Structure formats: structure tokens, C-alpha cells
Amino acid sequence: MTQNAFISVRNIDKHFGAFQAVNGASIDIGHGEFFSLLGPSGCGKTTLLRMLAGFEAPSSGEILIDGQPMTDVPPNLRPVNMVFQNYAIFPHLSVRDNIAYGLRKQKLSREKRYEMVDEMLDLIKLPGYGERRSHELSGGQRQRIALARALILRPKVLLLDEPLGALDKQLREQMQLELRALQQTVGITFVFVTHDQEEALTLSDRIAVMSGGHVLQIDTPRGLYEAPNSRKVASFIGTMNFFDAQVLGAEGGHFVVETQGLGKLRVPSAGRNLAPGDKVEVAIRPEKLTLSDHKPDQSDGAVSGELENAAYLGERSHYFVRLPGVEQPVAVSAQNSEGATSQVNANTHTWLNWSESAIVLIGKE
Amino acid sequence: MSGRGFNKPSRSLRLYSLIFLFVLYVPVLFLPLFSFNDSIYVKFPLTGFTFEWYGELFEREPVWNALMNSLKVGISVSVLSTVMGIFAAKAITRYRFPGRGPAVGFIMLPLVVPLIIFGVALLVLFSRMGVSLSLYTVAMGHLIVCLPFSVATLIPRFEGFDKSVEEASSDLGENAFWTFWRVTLPMVFPGVVASLILTFTVSFDEFIMAFFLSGSEPTLPMYIWGQLRFPKEFPSILALSSIIIAVSFLLIFISQWINRGAHVTSVKGD
Ligand SMILES: Nc1ncnc2c1ncn2[C@@H]1O[C@H](COP(=O)(O)OP(=O)(O)OP(=O)(O)O)[C@@H](O)[C@H]1O
Numbered sequence: 004m005t006q007n008a009f010i011s012v013r014n015i016d017k018h019f020g021a022f023q024a025v026n027g028a029s030i031d032i033g034h035g036e037f038f039s040l041l042g043p044s045g046c047g048k049t050t051l052l053r054m055l056a057g058f059e060a061p062s063s064g065e066i067l068i069d070g071q072p073m074t075d076v077p078p079n080l081r082p083v084n085m086v087f088q089n090y091a092i093f094p095h096l097s098v099r100d101n102i103a104y105g106l107r108k109q110k111l112s113r114e115k116r117y118e119m120v121d122e123m124l125d126l127i128k129l130p131g132y133g134e135r136r137s138h139e140l141s142g143g144q145r146q147r148i149a150l151a152r153a154l155i156l157r158p159k160v161l162l163l164d165e166p167l168g169a170l171d172k173q174l175r176e177q178m179q180l181e182l183r184a185l186q187q188t189v190g191i192t193f194v195f196v197t198h199d200q201e202e203a204l205t206l207s208d209r210i211a212v213m214s215g216g217h218v219l220q221i222d223t224p225r226g227l228y229e230a231p232n233s234r235k236v237a238s239f240i241g242t243m244n245f246f247d248a249q250v251l252g253a254e255g256g257h258f259v260v261e262t263q264g265l266g267k268l269r270v271p272s273a274g275r276n277l278a279p280g281d282k283v284e285v286a287i288r289p290e291k292l293t294l295s296d297h298k299p300d301q302s303d304g305a306v307s308g309e310l311e312n313a314a315y316l317g318e319r320s321h322y323f324v325r326l327p328g329v330e331q332p333v334a335v336s337a338q339n340s341e342g343a344t345s346q347v348n349a350n351t352h353t354w355l356n357w358s359e360s361a362i363v364l365i366g367k368e
Numbered sequence: 369m370s371g372r373g374f375n376k377p378s379r380s381l382r383l384y385s386l387i388f389l390f391v392l393y394v395p396v397l398f399l400p401l402f403s404f405n406d407s408i409y410v411k412f413p414l415t416g417f418t419f420e421w422y423g424e425l426f427e428r429e430p431v432w433n434a435l436m437n438s439l440k441v442g443i444s445v446s447v448l449s450t451v452m453g454i455f456a457a458k459a460i461t462r463y464r465f466p467g468r469g470p471a472v473g474f475i476m477l478p479l480v481v482p483l484i485i486f487g488v489a490l491l492v493l494f495s496r497m498g499v500s501l502s503l504y505t506v507a508m509g510h511l512i513v514c515l516p517f518s519v520a521t522l523i524p525r526f527e528g529f530d531k532s533v534e535e536a537s538s539d540l541g542e543n544a545f546w547t548f549w550r551v552t553l554p555m556v557f558p559g560v561v562a563s564l565i566l567t568f569t570v571s572f573d574e575f576i577m578a579f580f581l582s583g584s585e586p587t588l589p590m591y592i593w594g595q596l597r598f599p600k601e602f603p604s605i606l607a608l609s610s611i612i613i614a615v616s617f618l619l620i621f622i623s624q625w626i627n628r629g630a631h632v633t634s635v636k637g638d
């Protein structure tokens with residue numbers, strides 16, 4: 004990836020006075036990729052995006068786009084376009100003139116320009132909206148105008164700063180689908196900022212998880228979900244049960260660890276270097292655990308505990324099981340399929356089962 | 369500010385504002401009143417109604433000359449001061465630079481420092497430099513007087529819109545000049561028009577600077593001042609002053625109207 008990355012962010016720092024907003028970020032993004040920056044509010048996502056667009060200069064480090072160093076290239080000459088968090092529609096211009104704004108330099112005839120705008124309006128499913136003003140548009144419509152205004156220039160990269168943040172849930176989900184479909188149609192590299200993990204998982208080819216100016220992990224949605232490299236990433240993406248553990252030894256690509264609550268486990272070593280006695284954590288997703296009322300015959304592991312409470316959520320149910328020696332109740336999530344043991348009473352004895360491959364080893368921070 | 373429930377008009381406050389307006393404007397209203405009076409003496413009772421004094425004005429060559437002088441100075445000063453005001457307001461609202469606070473203070477200073485001080489200072493400066501007094505020196509003086517009005521009119525306009533629309537323009541490929549031309553200027557345009565009118569009016573009515581800095585060509589207020597020595601001319605001067613007052617009122621009203629809602633409309637924009 005590093006060799007033929009389309010966008011290459013190399014060891015970027017950004018200071019605002021004494022405050023460091025971005026800390027040693029290195030990211031490679033491939034051509035045509037839908038890439039997301041995910042992280043809590045204030046973690047530096049917008050700052051990183053603005054450095055890609057050229058509105059902020061990195062304090063140190065380098066950005067390359069399509070192999071070209073961007074250090075001395077002003078925003079208007081970069082092959083990227085941005086959809087702003089507040090859309091930044093020009094209020095003094097009509098929708099048509101907004102979308103055609105960037106075409107001035109191409110010296111096209113008026114007819115040609117209007118034709119291109121109409122094509123764009125069709126693409127974003129707002130045909131006939133050309134004469135409107137921005138204050139006559141809904142939030143979702145503005146967002147699409149902002150998108151069209153950038154796409155009409157056929158940029159190599161489209162930067163999107165929480166473009167769906169201001170929309171209600173229903174519209175947001177609809178726009179997510181449209182955005183993904185659009186990206187596949189136009190084949191442009193998208194760099195998408197969001198603090199909504201579900202949105203990132205739905206849309207992205209790959210995601211960079213950020214926190215406090217650091218890039219914690221870059222991986223596919225599946226990779227992040229199944230193999231988070233730190234407790235922060237694991238808890239930011241979905242829910243996760245954590246257990247303190249101590250390494251006992253290694254055997255054939257696995258570590259044997261003694262956990263607090265789940266007993267002795269074998270976990271894939273995944274190239275880690277750990278010595279006996281090292282303190283680690285193991286983690287497992289709620290939906291990778293199953294419940295049963297007797298000790299299962301076939302299972303990689305099982306422990307018994309007390310079912311504390313259950314929450315029925317329609318499609319699935321959440322159960323919380325208290326294990327001896329574990330502070331937090333363990334979350335279990337199960338599909339409510341017909342005929343399953345859906346009727347579980349609180350304060351009953353139950354067995355927790357898991358398969359070995361579901362266990363994730365996380366280094367202690 | 370206070371809630372709607374608390375808006376029974378206070379009678380004493382209303383009385384106060386009536387007296388305030390009365391004291392402020394009634395003396396001024398005597399000018400048009402006597403300018404239509406059929407007598408060269410300004411005293412009651414009024415003797416009859418006439419347009420004579422107005423008619424007489426139109427036949428006087430020097431009045432037309434002074435008017436042309438005032439127009440020349442007023443138009444060039446309003447354009448210059450508005451252009452300078454645009455850049456000053458943009459710098460003040462868009463960039464953080466060391467000494468920004470003091471710089472703003474200096475620009476606004478002529479609003480509070482007595483103009484006679486500026487007038488004398490400029491006069492000394494010009495005579496030291498060997499610059500002979502002319503309409504140019506008057507215009508220089510007026511520029512100092514007008515700049516704070518331009519800046520004060522334009523700053524709310526610049527503050528009223530989000531800088532992300534300027535960023536969007538540069539993101540869409542336009543350099544600083546085109547961004548200014550296609551986005552910034554249209555968005556602050558009502559403020560620009562208001563500033564042009566306001567500074568024109570200020571320059572057109574200004575007397576003290578003109579008094580110190582005019583050469584042989586008088587502006588209209590200077591001409592009026594010159595004519596006050598001749599009692600016979602007085603009714604015509606009243607007529608002239610009345611016209612100036614009416615036009616000034618109209619211009620200021622228009623500029624306020626154009627620039628109404630300097631905040632409201634622009635904040636709605638994004
Ligand atoms: N121009 C600036 N001057 C000083 N500090 C800034 C500036 N811009 C951003 N910061 C700080 O940098 C940090 C990161 O800001 P940034 O806007 O990148 O966060 P974000 O991840 O986009 O958050 P959000 O999800 O809330 O938009 C914040 O703590 C912010 O206060």
C-alpha cells in the first residue's frame with residue numbers, strides 16, 4: 004500500500020500554539036477507496052482533513068497526493084474538493100450558479116455549463132432545482148448541492164467533513180446509501196470524516212480510528228471490529244467485554260493466558276511478543292458469546308454465572324451475566340430467532356460459551 | 369431585551385424622547401421655514417410664501433462651482449475611503465495579527481478626537497511639506513474623517529458571514545482575487561453601498577477640515593460660511609442649507625435602509 008498510495012500522509016504534526024491537535028499521523032489511502040476518519044469530537048479529524056485540503060499547513064511532516072508533495076500547493080490548485088461540515092453553500096447564488104461555481108476557468112459556453120449542471124442535478128436527484136436559493140433548501144438538499152458542486156469538477160479526491168451530521172436518522176441512512184452508490188459510480192477517492200462508528204462501518208473500505216490527535220489503528224471495518232489493537236479502538240467500535248489476563252506461556256502460535264473470569268484460554272499470538280508473566284487483556288464481542296442452561300458438550304470454553312438482567316430489543320436481546328471475580332457484568336447479545344431459548348429469567352444460573360477464535364488479545368496500555 | 373410582557377410604554381420615557389427630538393431638530397426646521405419666507409429678515413411673523421430664494425440660487429455661478437467642488441471631493445473621498453475600509457474591515461475580521469487592537473483604535477480615533485486638532489495638524493504638515501492647499505488637501509482631510517465610518521459600517525457585514533464560504537471558493541479553484549470578487553464582495557455589498565453613501569454625506573457636509581485645508585476653491589459648506597457676512601444673501605443661504613439638509617437626510621436614510629439587518633440576513637445564509 005505504501006508504494007502506490009494515492010494519498011500519503013507522512014508523520015504529520017499540527018500545533019495550534021501550545022496545543023497539539025494532530026500527533027504523528029501517518030495514513031496511506033488507495034485510489035478509489037472510501038476511507039473514513041473516525042474518532043470522538045475534538046480528536047483532530049477536521050484538522051487533518053483541512054490539511055489535506057490545504058486550509059491548514061502541517062507543523063511538520065508531509066502530504067503527497069498522486070505522488071506530488073502538497074506542501075507549497077494552495078487549496079485552489081490541489082486536486083481535491085471538499086464538502087464542508089456546514090455545506091458552505093453560497094447564499095447569494097442560485098443552486099445552478101453554486102454548482103457551476105468552479106467551472107469558470109474551463110471557459111465553457113453557457114449552454115454547456117447548464118447542461119453539466121443539469122446532469123449533476125439528475126445525479127443528486129434534485130432535477131429542476133436550479134433556480135432555487137440556498138435558504139429555500141432543506142438540510143439534505145443542501146448537502147447534495149455541496150456534493151454536486153464538488154463532483155462537477157471531477158476531483159481526484161473528495162473530502163467530506165461529517166456531511167451527514169446535521170440530518171435526522173432516516174434521511175441520514177438514506178444519504179449513506181446514496182453516498183456509497185455515488186462513490187462507486189464516479190470512482191473517486193473519498194475521505195470521509197465522522198464520529199459515528201456505525202456510519203463508518205457501513206460506508207468505508209477502510210477506517211482510521213483517531214483519538215487525541217493520534218491515529219490508533221487503520222483497518223477494514225471487519226478488521227477493526229474483529230481485531231482491534233487497543234482497548235480504545237475496541238470500545239469505540241461497538242461493545243466489547245474486557246477481561247484482565249496474565250500470560251502463562253506460548254505454544255505453537257498461541258499464548259496461553261490465565262484470565263480473570265474466563266479461566267485459562269488459548270489465544271492467537273498474532274505476531275506479538277509476550278513473555279510469561281506479562282499483563283494483558285482479552286476481549287470478546289457480546290454476539291460471540293452464547294448462553295445455555297447446562298454445561299455444553301462441545302465448546303472451546305464455558306463458565307457458569309448468574310444472569311442478572313435481560314433487555315428485549317426486538318430483533319435481538321441483550322443479556323448481562325455476572326461472573327465470579329469480574330467487576331462488570333458480561334454483555335451477551337443473541338438473535339431472537341423463532342424457537343430459540345428466548346425466555347430467560349433473571350437471577351438464574353446460566354452457562355456462557357465461546358469459541359476460541361472469537362477471543363481477541365489486547366496489549367495492556 | 370426585556371420580555372414582551374414588560375413593554376407598556378413608559379410615559380415619562382416617551383415624553384423624554386419627544387423633548388429630545390424637539391430640541392435636536394426644531395432649530396434645524398427653522399431653516400426651511402424661513403427659506404420660504406418672503407422677507408430678507410429672519411424674524412416672526414412670517415410675511416408670505418415664496419420660491420424666490422431658491423430660484424435665485426440657481427442663477428448664481430459660485431454656488432454651482434462650490435457644488436461641483438463638493439461633489440468632486442465627496443465622490444472621490446467616498447470611493448477611496450470605502451475601498452480602504454473594505455481592506456481594513458477584512459483584515460480586522462479575518463486575520464489575527466500583532467497590534468490588531470491598537471490598529472483598530474487608530475482607525476476609529478477621528479470619531480473622538482476634535483477635528484480641529486486634525487485640521488491644524490494636517491495644515492501644519494502640508495505647509496511644512498510645501499503642499500499648496502487645494503481640493504486635494506481637503507479630500508485628504510475628509511478621508512481621515514470618513515474612514516472610521518466606512519470601517520464601522522463594513523465590519524458587521526464581514527463578521528456576519530462564515531469564512532467557510534470563502535474557503536469553499538478557494539477549494540473550488542479560485543484564487544484570492546476571484547474569491548474576493550465572486551464571494552466576499554457580493555456578500556458585503558449592501559455594506560459597501562451604505563458606506564459609499566454615508567461617507568459621501570459626511571464629506572459633503574464637512575466644514576472644519578475644509579476650513580483649514582481649502583485653497584481658493586470652496587466646498588459648499590465653505591461657500592455658505594463665506595456668504596454669512598452679507599445679510600442680503602441670508603435667505604438664499606437658508607434655501608441652500610435646507611436643500612443640503614433634505615438631501616443628507618435622504619441619503620442617510622437610504623444607506624441605513626440598504627444596510628438593514630447587517631447581521632440577520634447574512635447569518636441566515638448558511
Ligand atoms: N484554529 C484552531 N486554533 C486552535 N485550536 C484549534 C483550531 N482548530 C482546531 N483546534 C483544536 O484542535 C482540536 C481538534 O479539532 P478538530 O476540529 O480537528 O476536531 P474534530 O475531530 O473535527 O472534532 P468534531 O468531531 O467535534 O468536529 C480541538 O481540540 C480544537 O479545539
Ligand SMILES: [Mg+2]
Nearest residue numbers: 048049050164
Ligand atoms: Mg470536525
